[in-house]
Amino acid sequence: RKEVEQDPGPFNVPEGATVAFNCTYSNSASQSFFWYRQDCRKEPKLLMSVYSSGNEDGRFTAQLNRASQYISLLIRDSKLSDSATYLCAVNSGKIYGGSQGNLIFGKGTKLSVKP
Amino acid sequence: NAGVTQTPKFQVLKTGQSMTLQCAQDMNHNSMYWYRQDPGMGLRLIYYSASEGTTDKGEVPNGYNVSRLNKREFSLRLESAAPSQTSVYFCASSRNQGGNYGYTFGSGTRLTVV
Numbered sequence: 234r235k236e237v238e239q240d241p242g243p244f245n246v247p248e249g250a251t252v253a254f255n256c257t258y259s260n261s262a263s264q265s266f267f268w269y270r271q272d273c274r275k276e277p278k279l280l281m282s283v284y285s286s287g288n289e290d291g292r293f294t295a296q297l298n299r300a301s302q303y304i305s306l307l308i309r310d311s312k313l314s315d316s317a318t319y320l321c322a323v324n325s326g327k328i329y330g331g332s333q334g335n336l337i338f339g340k341g342t343k344l345s346v347k348p
Numbered sequence: 349n350a351g352v353t354q355t356p357k358f359q360v361l362k363t364g365q366s367m368t369l370q371c372a373q374d375m376n377h378n379s380m381y382w383y384r385q386d387p388g389m390g391l392r393l394i395y396y397s398a399s400e401g402t403t404d405k406g407e408v409p410n411g412y413n414v415s416r417l418n419k420r421e422f423s424l425r426l427e428s429a430a431p432s433q434t435s436v437y438f439c440a441s442s443r444n445q446g447g448n449y450g451y452t453f454g455s456g457t458r459l460t461v462v
Binding site for chain 1: 381388389390391393396406438442445448449450451452453454455456
């Protein structure tokens, strides 16, 4: 099993739709979880952190399921501007001098929102 | 607030040439990283520097060297470029290695080796 896995998509949805992405991770010791957005030919940008209790930012909701080792991102009322690739990131859980190790990124899920 | 600045943005090299990619951050972050991104492969870690004065290999270090010049700057050097090193290179930084606050990426360098 790869360390971090995502469905590559593409997800093609109409404007206004609700879409959800999942990301599974293999290391149960992982402590930090994130969703990034990457536009075509641009750098990844942090969309939101994922907390144990779940968190919401406007139309975006992120959740963590430690028992099943996955994180999810829900986008409600999709906009054309949400079209991008969404990357999940999970820290490796390895302990180096007390730190939690590096972030490992999924390969991304491509979302295309159509009019 | 510049964040993470990478230079150059584009580069074309001939096989066997060398070059250094520069990266600087102004966020007082301790940790810095170099990734490459290829279609279908996602982001792959080349080298990282958990703190000033330390560097370590990532997933794909062969053919590269790095220097953490000071807390702000982390450079990536290709000694003898190969076509397989054609890629988009991203530098990133974080407050600490665990990335509790996530990573901030530079805008990338598109490198083509012919």
